[in-house]
Amino acid sequence: MPGKEFVRDSTYITDRIVAAPTAPDQWPVEPGRYRLIAARACPWANRTLIVRRLLGLEDVLSVGLPGPTHDADSWTFDLDPGGVDPVLGIHKLKDAYERRFPGYPRGITVPAIVEIATGEVVTNDFDQITRDLASEWTEFQRPGAPDLWPSELRDEMEEVMRRVYTEVNNGVYRCGFAGSQEAYDAAYDRLWTALDWLEERLTTRRFLMGDAITEADVRLFTTLARFDAVYHGHFKCNRNKLNEIPALWGYARDLFQTPGFGDTIDFLQIKQHYYIVHRDLNPHGIVPKGPDLSGWLTPHGRESLGGRPFGDGTPPGPVRPGEEVPNPLA
Structure with missing residues (x-):
């Protein structure tokens, strides 16, 4: 192998939010219980924003949007008034990690899902988050939500x-x-x-x-x-x-x-x-x-290849007020 190759730290908080929990590391799906923290700048977090919108989960899973830059310590809520997330009441996402895991030793990453009542991080496993939004939150998806996992x-x-x-x-x-x-x-x-x-x-x-x-x-x-x-x-x-x-x-x-x-x-x-x-x-x-x-x-010109983008489903509706992208094509 070549020397000095970049290796990603792939150790995440692997707790899941599921419809019917059966293990201590499984949390119940409940509307309004959790907040998704997902910076628009981050490609891993961007996945969750897309899936949440495609499936119509905006009313049951709120979203917090950190600013585009961060220091070595944490993502921060620079875009919110006073630099504080209006639901969690924190300036740094690190606070949610530390509340559950004092002295948390790894990077403070997005996306993360936080339990609102306790302010504790539940999971930051970006791969599993979108899988579970599609498979475990089905009761709360919008009518016409596409099947992203046929x-x-x-x-x-x-x-x-x-x-x-x-x-x-x-x-x-x-x-x-x-x-x-x-x-x-x-x-x-x-x-x-x-x-x-x-x-x-x-x-x-x-x-x-x-x-x-x-x-x-x-x-x-x-x-x-x-x-x-x-x-x-x-x-x-x-x-x-x-x-x-x-x-x-x-x-x-x-x-x-x-x-x-x-x-x-x-x-x-x-x-x-x-x-x-x-x-x-x-x-x-x-x-x-x-x-x-x-x-x-x-x-x-891709219509020439046929297909239906949403299969048997329908497109999502307009972007929710307050979640619009302020800098399109900037």
Whole structure:
């Protein structure tokens, strides 16, 4: 293996929120009991914002939105009046972690779900959170919520998502935080091998699993949405821009223009997060003015491949007041 390869800390709080708890680390699904903390800047948190909106869970699971930057200590609620989350009454997400686990030794990550009454973090397992929103919160999903985990596709989906995670979602970070030329070269080759595979796959099918959107598309989209704005330059993933890769670019625009996807994306916060927080890669914290992002709204032509984005379901309604993205295409 190349020296100085980036390795992600994948140890999370693995408690779950389920419809029928049977174990001490399982919490009951209850409307209004929990608050999802999900920074728009973070691709892992962005997944939860998309799934929550697609499934129509806004009324039963409130959301807190930390600002785009954080220090080594914690994500903070810089965007709220007084810098305090209006429901949890805390300035730092770290407070919720420490309330349950005094001296919590790992990073303070988003997404996180917090129990409102106690102020204690329940879970920060981003992979399991969206799985459970789809499978355990079904009683409270909106009428017409799409099936993001179709049973007949589940086995293949897991394989596709595993490759997307290791090679693309995490692959861009492997490039950006490589500690040697050898590690970077290997990471770069792995990433583009996977992107070439996705380009071929999406040339003949509208979505990753076929004719309708699934969780697999949610997981790929959050990386693609950040690709030209951040990963191409900041993380040196620069063989091509996304807008130079025909099928992937059309696919990404198709999703961006679908309710529930683009209306969760704040490009300004995304750029601020990566370019300001990663001072080891960008010592002066200068946030680039470009690239031009207006292309996200141009026709994508993917309708020619057929399919129905929501399958037998329906699109979500308008974005809830107070949850609108303030900086579209900024």
